Amino acid sequence: AQSVAQPEDQVNVAEGNPLTVKCTYSVSGNPYLFWYVQYPNRGLQFLLKYITGDNLVKGSYGFEAEFNKSQTSFHLKKPSALVSDSALYFCAVNMDSNYQLIWGAGTKLIIKP
Amino acid sequence: GAVVSQHPSWVICKSGTSVKIECRSLDFQATTMFWYRQFPKQSLMLMATSNEGSKATYEQGVEKDKFLINHASLTLSTLTVTSAHPEDSSFYICSGRGPSSYEQYFGPGTRLTVT
Numbered sequence: 001a002q003s004v005a006q007p008e009d010q011v012n013v014a015e016g017n018p019l020t021v022k023c024t025y026s027v028s029g030n031p032y033l034f035w036y037v038q039y040p041n042r043g044l045q046f047l048l049k050y051i052t053g054d055n056l057v058k059g060s061y062g063f064e065a066e067f068n069k070s071q072t073s074f075h076l077k078k079p080s081a082l083v084s085d086s087a088l089y090f091c092a093v094n095m096d097s098n099y100q101l102i103w104g105a106g107t108k109l110i111i112k113p
Numbered sequence: 114g115a116v117v118s119q120h121p122s123w124v125i126c127k128s129g130t131s132v133k134i135e136c137r138s139l140d141f142q143a144t145t146m147f148w149y150r151q152f153p154k155q156s157l158m159l160m161a162t163s164n165e166g167s168k169a170t171y172e173q174g175v176e177k178d179k180f181l182i183n184h185a186s187l188t189l190s191t192l193t194v195t196s197a198h199p200e201d202s203s204f205y206i207c208s209g210r211g212p213s214s215y216e217q218y219f220g221p222g223t224r225l226t227v228t
Binding site for chain 1: 154159217220
């Protein structure tokens with residue numbers, strides 16, 4: 001079965017430190033991978049995507065993610081965390097011609113001052 | 114970037130009544146629109162997928178007679194929750210996809226509370 005896993009329910013990072021939010025996937029074929037962020041009581045905002053090409057993808061707000069085909073991972077990273085990065089982060093993979101997304105469970109990122 | 118709006122942003126209705134939620138793509142034509150439901154501290158659950166001018170495709174377990182979806186134009190989709198019950202209380206989010214895009218653009222969500 002095709003799936004996306006975000007193994008951490010919550011990640012705590014001190015402000016200024018690097019952060020990583022993990023995502024692994026299990027799909028057939030070539031995946032299109034996405035990261036979205038959700039602030040409380042808000043819809044989702046697109047951060048970045050991997051379709052093809054360079055494995056290191058840069059996105060909004062200083063975030064980046066690295067596509068690793070051998071490890072089937074697409075971890076989200078940022079070199080220096082801000083308190084305002086605190087939010088819920090979702091990894092998703094696009095699967096079929098109707099462009100439905102398969103979603104990870106979400107990871108709550110807490111950045112402490 | 115592409116903008117999707119939802120209206121209303123929050124609504125309270127009495128049990129047994131119906132409520133309509135609108136989803137509009139403001140600056141692009143949404144060939145496909147998706148409706149999601151999100152429970153507190155949980156991921157998004159896809160309810161249905163609709164292509165403009167076609168009947169919506171509902172996910173397993175979603176009652177199509179209860180959650181009526183209309184995608185009459187390339188910029189507007191509506192979700193009507195009929196005969197609402199308190200268990201229908203949730204956060205409903207729509208998204209749209211353009212004709213040549215792999216991305217979904219999300220609305221800000223609608224908080225529905227059924228009393």
